[in-house]
Amino acid sequence: MTDTTAGSASGPAEETDYQRVQRSPEFQDLRRRFRNFVFPMTALFLVWYFVYVLLANYAHDFMSIKVSGNITVGLLLGLGQFVSTFAITMIYARWANRRFDAEADELRREIEEDEL
Amino acid sequence: MNATVRAAEATDVGNPVVNIAIFAVFVAVTLVIVLRASRQNKSAADYYAGGRNFTGPQNGTAIAGDYLSAASFLGICGAIAVNGYDGFLYSIGFLVAWLVALLLVAELLRNTGKFTMADVLSFRLKQRPVRMAAALATLAVVFFYLLAQMAGAGGLVALLLGIDSTAGQSIVVAVVGALMILYVLVGGMKGTTWVQIIKAVLLIAGAAVMTFWVLAKFGFNISDLFQGAIDMAGPGGEAMIEPGKKYGVDGTTKLDFLSLALALVLGTAGLPHVLMRFYTVPSAKEARRSVVWAIWLIGIFYLFTLVLGYGAAALVGPEAISSAPGGVNSAAPLLAFALGGEILLGFISAVAFATILAVVAGLTITAAASFAHDIYANVIKKGEVKPDGEVRVARITVVVIGILAILGGIFAQGQNVAFLVALAFAVAASANLPTILYSLFWKRFNTSGALWSMYGGLVSCIVLIALSPVVSGSVDPATGASLSMIKNTDVDFAIFPLSNPGIVSIPLAFVLGIVGTFLSKGKSHPEKFAEMEVRSLTGAGAEKAVSH
Numbered sequence: 139m140t141d142t143t144a145g146s147a148s149g150p151a152e153e154t155d156y157q158r159v160q161r162s163p164e165f166q167d168l169r170r171r172f173r174n175f176v177f178p179m180t181a182l183f184l185v186w187y188f189v190y191v192l193l194a195n196y197a198h199d200f201m202s203i204k205v206s207g208n209i210t211v212g213l214l215l216g217l218g219q220f221v222s223t224f225a226i227t228m229i230y231a232r233w234a235n236r237r238f239d240a241e242a243d244e245l246r247r248e249i250e251e252d253e254l
Numbered sequence: 255m256n257a258t259v260r261a262a263e264a265t266d267v268g269n270p271v272v273n274i275a276i277f278a279v280f281v282a283v284t285l286v287i288v289l290r291a292s293r294q295n296k297s298a299a300d301y302y303a304g305g306r307n308f309t310g311p312q313n314g315t316a317i318a319g320d321y322l323s324a325a326s327f328l329g330i331c332g333a334i335a336v337n338g339y340d341g342f343l344y345s346i347g348f349l350v351a352w353l354v355a356l357l358l359v360a361e362l363l364r365n366t367g368k369f370t371m372a373d374v375l376s377f378r379l380k381q382r383p384v385r386m387a388a389a390l391a392t393l394a395v396v397f398f399y400l401l402a403q404m405a406g407a408g409g410l411v412a413l414l415l416g417i418d419s420t421a422g423q424s425i426v427v428a429v430v431g432a433l434m435i436l437y438v439l440v441g442g443m444k445g446t447t448w449v450q451i452i453k454a455v456l457l458i459a460g461a462a463v464m465t466f467w468v469l470a471k472f473g474f475n476i477s478d479l480f481q482g483a484i485d486m487a488g489p490g491g492e493a494m495i496e497p498g499k500k501y502g503v504d505g506t507t508k509l510d511f512l513s514l515a516l517a518l519v520l521g522t523a524g525l526p527h528v529l530m531r532f533y534t535v536p537s538a539k540e541a542r543r544s545v546v547w548a549i550w551l552i553g554i555f556y557l558f559t560l561v562l563g564y565g566a567a568a569l570v571g572p573e574a575i576s577s578a579p580g581g582v583n584s585a586a587p588l589l590a591f592a593l594g595g596e597i598l599l600g601f602i603s604a605v606a607f608a609t610i611l612a613v614v615a616g617l618t619i620t621a622a623a624s625f626a627h628d629i630y631a632n633v634i635k636k637g638e639v640k641p642d643g644e645v646r647v648a649r650i651t652v653v654v655i656g657i658l659a660i661l662g663g664i665f666a667q668g669q670n671v672a673f674l675v676a677l678a679f680a681v682a683a684s685a686n687l688p689t690i691l692y693s694l695f696w697k698r699f700n701t702s703g704a705l706w707s708m709y710g711g712l713v714s715c716i717v718l719i720a721l722s723p724v725v726s727g728s729v730d731p732a733t734g735a736s737l738s739m740i741k742n743t744d745v746d747f748a749i750f751p752l753s754n755p756g757i758v759s760i761p762l763a764f765v766l767g768i769v770g771t772f773l774s775k776g777k778s779h780p781e782k783f784a785e786m787e788v789r790s791l792t793g794a795g796a797e798k799a800v801s802h
Contacts, residue, residue: 180354223352224549
């Protein structure tokens with residue numbers, strides 16, 4: 139079942155199958171969950187990245203403070219960018235594999251088998 | 255033989271015969287693999303998307319192979335070795351940028367598109383003008399990226415194979431170009447992907463060995479490694495571990511740093527050759543897995559480059575690196591020679607060539623798909639073309655692009671490689687990313703907004719670079735020599751002070767997308783947006799894998 143032409147039979151004024159799915163509470167819920175996860179996460183890592191960039195650019199003295207030996211605050215914050223990137227990657231993959239996929243797959247099955 | 259010996263003495267680094275032998279083995283092995291992979295190339299989906307049959311980990315490794323270009327390996331090591339902490343920004347920006355691709359683009363793109371970025375952009379907008387704009391932006395990004403790789407290949411030869419003459423380097427550029435044409439022509443996306451996978455494994459393994467070796471020399475104490483770099487740099491060496499060595503000079507250079515940071519973090523999710531990789535896997539879930547793999551591999555590799563960069567600073571020294579034939583780009587090979595002699599140098603230089611070869615192949619197939627699928631099949635033939643006819647055009651395109659890249663590479667020899675790569679990133683972030691995000695997430699977005707944003711981003715980016723000090727008017731205060739692409743110091747039309755245009759062109763492209771959308775009387779298509787949104791999130795009706 140690869141019904142990619144859903145809705146093409148109906149006239150232009152009528153609502154297509156995809157619009158019907160889009161309006162359905164199941165899809166609205168799926169979209170809300172997706173956006174509620176992805177948008178704040180994106181804002182978070184972008185803000186953290188630019189805080190780092192601005193510090194590296196305009197707060198040289200702060201970034202040059204030595205924590206231990208030749209390990210500076212700047213190095214630790216830079217490595218912190220690596221840590222946060224790995225962490226967000228894992229958190230997202232876990233969330234998507236466990237929560238999002240099941241719902242999306244169910245909806246997809248219903249669409250392709252015309253149950254909605 | 256005499257000439258080879260003389261050349262070896264000229265650079266005093268390594269044994270060209272060893273280098274060439276290791277390189278030849280790599281080429282032979284990969285060619286066999288490409289030939290085997292090509293036996294199953296039948297349809298357009300096979301040729302452009304490898305039959306959509308690669309697994310997430312395989313594709314993730316190939317993405318890492320595509321992404322870790324000569325600029326990443328040689329460029330970042332060199333930047334850290336010479337500029338210290340400021341070079342670290344490249345690693346961080348290049349890595350964090352992957353989160354944009356992971357969270358906002360990869361899976362949605364896999365679910366709605368077919369072969370190219372333009373498939374997604376034209377999904378609910380007017381096909382022909384949007385495809386045309388997207389294909390032109392793709393070709394622009396690919397062309398600048400290609401020039402950088404080819405020019406890098408020519409420059410590296412000076413150091414690695416001991417070929418100093420311009421003619422000799424031109425021949426090497428031509429050989430690299432011809433090999434690349436062969437790979438792509440015969441192997442298509444499947445063959446290219448396998449080359450990327452092998453190269454990524456070799457590159458990461460080689461970097462891991464060198465990292466371990468450097469750390470062992472300093473008793474696995476990072477602080478001691480930094481002390482080595484500080485001591486080697488001489489008086490004022492403390493600046494190596496502090497920010498601002500390169501970009502902290504004045505307000506303008508600081509603005510340039512911001513501009514670079516912006517282009518780096520937003521460029522990746524708009525790079526067409528990276529986006530195209532998401533179509534080589536069977537589903538959105540595999541696209542996600544491949545990005546997760548890519549992020550781990552790329553992130554770990556960039557941690558290695560931090561050690562390698564400071565290692566080169568401590569064991570070779572910034573001055574020795576800057577005055578070597580390959581300049582800043584020679585930091586990693588020189589470090590390999592300092593550590594493991596000519597065998598390690600031979601291995602690392604073969605890997606560096608393989609890197610260039612593989613990245614060039616990946617770029618070429620993207621440009622070929624973009625021309626054949628978007629411009630030829632959908633704009634010129636209006637979609638009425640047989641699939642094998644499209645593949646035939648793609649193959650011809652590969653040859654044409656290969657020849658252009660060879661000529662461009664010969665012409666661009668000795669020019670600033672980092673500038674060309676940064677330009678590719680800035681063009682991708684300005685011309686592609688705003689339209690990709692708007693068309694995925696903004697219901698009201700329309701054709702006019704897309705065209706304003708894409709052409710506005712593309713043109714402003716290229717014009718600003720042309721008017722920047724990178725092209726003309728930058729003079730080294732100490733020597734009086736030109737640092738720009740135009741070597742005549744009397745020519746100066748650099749009215750834009752920054753070398754990276756991102757801080758202007760990227761926000762401009764985002765704003766133009768909004769302005770263009772609201773100024774247009776053309777209506778948006780809610781029914782197409784519904785289809786796109788439902789498909790992108792659920793995967794209904796997505797392109798399936800090809801079964802053989």
